[in-house]
Amino acid sequence: MVMVPVRDGQSLSVRVIGRGRPVLLLHGLGMSGAHWLPFVLPHLHRHRFILPDLRGAGASADVPFKPGDIFRAHAEDVQDVIAGLGLRDLTLGGISLGATTALHLLSLDGFGPVRRYLHIDQSPCIGNRPGWPHGLFGARQDEMFARMREVLALVGEHPDCRRLAELPAPVRQAVGDRLAPVLAEMAGGAGLHSALRVVFRLPAALLGRMPVPFSDLGHLRRYLPAYLSGGHDYRPALAACTVPVTVMLGAHSPLYAEAGQRLIAEHHPRSRVVRFEHSGHVPLKDEPLRFARELGRFLRED
Structure with missing residues (x-):
């Protein structure tokens, strides 16, 4: 565990394990970076995993939230983690809140050093609106x-x-x-x-x-x-995204419709969708063995 300073003077707790090409994974709400550990341990010989605990979670539970938009705050923290650890040629992944954080990072200034992105069960537009019924719930x-x-x-x-x-x-x-x-x-x-x-x-x-x-x-x-x-709409940023995206979705997710999630992978010819037939919002919990296999496949594609 290392402490990485962020721009408001606080520090985030970040697990850094393994060796090889860096892979930054962002956890969901109610989770922490530790939830990735069972799935990344088999790949430590080929990848260096960066697993931050976002503010309010895990070992960063006591780090106070910044004022303003919470998704922007998390995205700025991720920018600081990337810069603080000197990450280059980076694979990025996120589930739920972590995926929203990743999309907000994309909307701020593009993915920067990110070369591939793994998106797990999250809508690109949270609020429903005319022509978009695929928001939260x-x-x-x-x-x-x-x-x-x-x-x-x-x-x-x-x-x-x-x-x-x-x-x-x-x-x-x-x-x-x-x-x-x-x-x-x-x-x-x-x-x-x-x-x-x-x-x-x-x-x-x-x-x-x-x-x-x-x-x-x-x-x-x-x-x-x-x-x-309901104001966060990342579809324009995704339309301009130049890196391939792998979308993993739960076929029975109670939060986000499959049709809305599939749109995330439409804008790049090397993007693809992985459908977990027996999962809800968290394939890591509902189909852990298949998730482990699919994560391994995603990492091997690198």
């Missing part, structure tokens, strides 16, 4: 976004609370009632909705010891507005 976006706005309003009434467990019990339960369907949809677990509602009703002392999603209210306050804005 697809046809259910209005319903889910309404729940997310209610959560923000409830949390906003208690600005001094930093943790979920610090909210008054009735407010915490109300947040759980609205947030549980959203989290269950994100995780793709049919029985998770009811279980999460129970968790949000646990005593504060017990809840504070559990790894509950968004238990840090700072995450809710930063990520929910970014998704709700």
Whole structure:
């Protein structure tokens, strides 16, 4: 683990392992760089993997978020990691939030030293709009976004609370009632909705010891507005992208429609789509053996 300084004076924790051509992999929301380890270990003899923990995650959990757009902030941090480690001739990959971060990096100034890109289950345009029904949650976006706005309003009434467990019990339960369907949809677990509602009703002392999603209210306050804005549309940047893109998508992703994800690979003749027939939003979890094989194939193509 190395500490890489970023432009606002903070430092990110970054795992650097292996030797050979550099591969920078960006994790999703609720994950950390460590989630890549089981899949990259067989390839350490041919590739040097750079696995940052983004702000608020893993060993970078205590790094404060920068003001402004959270996706731009993450993309700027990635720029600083690339510059700080002197990375050249780079392969880049990202899943979910990590993929959005990568696309934001593309929109800032192109991919720069990136020569190939691996994109895993993320839409190139988060908000639905005329002619684009493939944003976050697809046809259910209005319903889910309404729940997310209610959560923000409830949390906003208690600005001094930093943790979920610090909210008054009735407010915490109300947040759980609205947030549980959203989290269950994100995780793709049919029985998770009811279980999460129970968790949000646990005593504060017990809840504070559990790894509950968004238990840090700072995450809710930063990520929910970014998704709700719906203003991030990376299709123009992708249309100008000059590097080949491999898209890995879950055929049963509850978050992003397959049709929208396939568009990401349309603009380069060497791009391709890998469809995980039995996966939801996270093929790493749903089909780990096949994901390991496909990642190996992607790396060998280098």
